[in-house]
Amino acid sequence: MTLPRPLLLITTGIAFLVIVLGAYVRLSDAGLGCPDWPGCYGQLSPWHAGWQIAAAQVADPLGPVSQAKAWKEMLHRYLAGALGVLILVITVLSWRRLPPSRRVLPSAVLVLVMFQALLGMWTVTQQLKPMIVAAHLLGGMTTFAALSWLLLRERGAASSPVLPVPLALARGLLLLVLLQIALGGWVSANYAALACPDLPTCQGVWWPRADFGTGFSLLHPLGGLNLPALTAIHQLHRMGAVLVLAAALLLTARLVQIPAGRGAAAVLLSIASGQFLLGAGNVLLGLSLPVAVAHTAGAAALLLCLVWVNVLFSRWSS
Numbered sequence: 001m002t003l004p005r006p007l008l009l010i011t012t013g014i015a016f017l018v019i020v021l022g023a024y025v026r027l028s029d030a031g032l033g034c035p036d037w038p039g040c041y042g043q044l045s046p047w048h049a050g051w052q053i054a055a056a057q058v059a060d061p062l063g064p065v066s067q068a069k070a071w072k073e074m075l076h077r078y079l080a081g082a083l084g085v086l087i088l089v090i091t092v093l094s095w096r097r098l099p100p101s102r103r104v105l106p107s108a109v110l111v112l113v114m115f116q117a118l119l120g121m122w123t124v125t126q127q128l129k130p131m132i133v134a135a136h137l138l139g140g141m142t143t144f145a146a147l148s149w150l151l152l153r154e155r156g157a158a159s160s161p162v163l164p165v166p167l168a169l170a171r172g173l174l175l176l177v178l179l180q181i182a183l184g185g186w187v188s189a190n191y192a193a194l195a196c197p198d199l200p201t202c203q204g205v206w207w208p209r210a211d212f213g214t215g216f217s218l219l220h221p222l223g224g225l226n227l228p229a230l231t232a233i234h235q236l237h238r239m240g241a242v243l244v245l246a247a248a249l250l251l252t253a254r255l256v257q258i259p260a261g262r263g264a265a266a267v268l269l270s271i272a273s274g275q276f277l278l279g280a281g282n283v284l285l286g287l288s289l290p291v292a293v294a295h296t297a298g299a300a301a302l303l304l305c306l307v308w309v310n311v312l313f314s315r316w317s318s
Contacts, residue, residue, distance in 0.1 A: 001097040003090060003106075008151040011086040015144040016300055018083055021076045022140060023296035026188060027289055031128050033069030037121045038077060046070035080120065087113050087143075090150075105153075109146045116143060130189035131218045137185035141178070141303060148304050152311040166254055170313065173247045174306040180240040181299050186216075187237045191223075193287045195230035199280055202235060210235055241279050248272035251309070264309050271302045 025031055034040035034049070041052035046067055056065040087110050094106035119136040126132050187193055192215075196202035208231050215225060215232035225233075248268055255265035275298035281291045 002154050003093055003097065003150075005151075005154060007086065007090060007093075008147070008154055011083065011090060012144070012147040012151050014079065014083045014086065015140070015147050016297075016304075018076065018080050019137075019140050019144060019300050020293060020297050021072075021079060022137070023188075023293050024289075025072050025076050026133070027287075027292050028069070028072060029064060030069035030072040031133075032064040032124065033066065033071070033073035035065065035124065037124045038081075040070055040074055046074055077120070080117070083143075084113050084117060087147075105146060105150050109143060109150065112139065112143050112146065116140060128189075128222045130186065130220065130222055133189035134182065134185035137188070138178070138182045141181050141300060144300055145178075145303050145307050148307045149311060152308060166251070167310075167313070169247070169251050169254065170306070170310050173244070173251055174303075174310055176240075176244055176247060177299075177302055177306055180237070180244050181303070183233075183237045183240050184295075184299060187233055189222075190215075190225055190230060190233055192225075192230040192233040192237075193282055193292070195227065195234040196238070197283065197286070199283050202231065202238075208235075212236070238279075241276055245272055245276045255309075261313070264305075264312065268305050268309065271298065271305050274298060275302050 025033075034046065035056075036042065039049075040046050041049035043049035043052075046053060049070070050067070053065055053067055053070055056063065087106075091103075091106045091110040094103045098106075116136065116139045119132060119139055122129075122132045123136050196208070198204060202208050209228045210232035211226070211228035212232040214220075215229035215236075249272075252265045252269045252272075255261035255268070275295070278291060278295040278298050281288070282295055285291055
């Protein structure tokens with residue numbers, strides 16, 4: 001027996017929406033729109049907490065709390081909660097329908113999403129501490145990747161003929177993209193996206209002063225880094241983007257040599273190059289909100305594409 005495909009598809013789609021909405025919440029400075037957890041000022045919704053939100057706005061008109069920001073934050077929590085319930089249903093069904101070897105991935109996803117809930121709580125209670133915010137983003141992406149893997153596995157993609165694709169390259173690029181997503185989360189969590197406001201140089205030079213030791217210290221609070229530290233974070237993410245694009249081009253070149261791999265090659269090339277351009281657009285357009293959110297969505301799409309390539313052309317997904 002298999003798991004219901006519509007359930008897997010809906011759950012994976014909601015995981016993608018949670019990632020995109022989370023990026024929108026973070027980039028529109030709504031992460032503390034409700035400064036407690038799981039409710040909003042102890043209430044079910046911002047509508048129920050109207051007077052507390054109004055009082056917070058009067059006390060600090062330029063602060064992080066407003067009705068609009070509170071609704072953004074709570075909508076993200078509601079959607080994440082729905083995702084958790086669906087993953088619980090998938091896990092229960094897997095234990096009822098699947099053999100022991102195929103229950104591992106659904107169970108792991110359930111454990112991961114429970115830890116994600118803790119990270120979501122700590123994101124608020126720890127006042128957007130960069131280490132927690134970045135971990136929360138990476139956890140969301142990992143949850144999405146695992147759900148995508150489960151969806152493709154249950155659709156029978158892994159039963160396709162094994163093709164002579166360099167699996168080490170495909171696996172390596174998947175891990176590299178996860179690392180680049182972690183770096184991107186670190187950039188976003190520390191607001192380092194505009195530390196280098198020009199391209200291809202940074203601050204008008206090819207290699208500006210950068211403090212990597214401070215930039216990648218994990219325990220500093222939000223806003224606790226100086227410009228050289230922020231520059232180091234930004235520069236490393238740029239270098240990672242070039243490396244990911246080069247590896248994607250290499251894998252694409254290998255895929256096009258296989259007739260059955262040309263579709264995957266076209267998809268991979270389109271997403272990887274589009275994601276690279278969106279990253280450049282973040283810099284050139286001064287971190288425009290639509291472009292920045294699209295950049296996060298592009299990272300999730302690239303991750304999905306690489307999961308597809310790995311599942312489609314190998315047996316190690318079983």
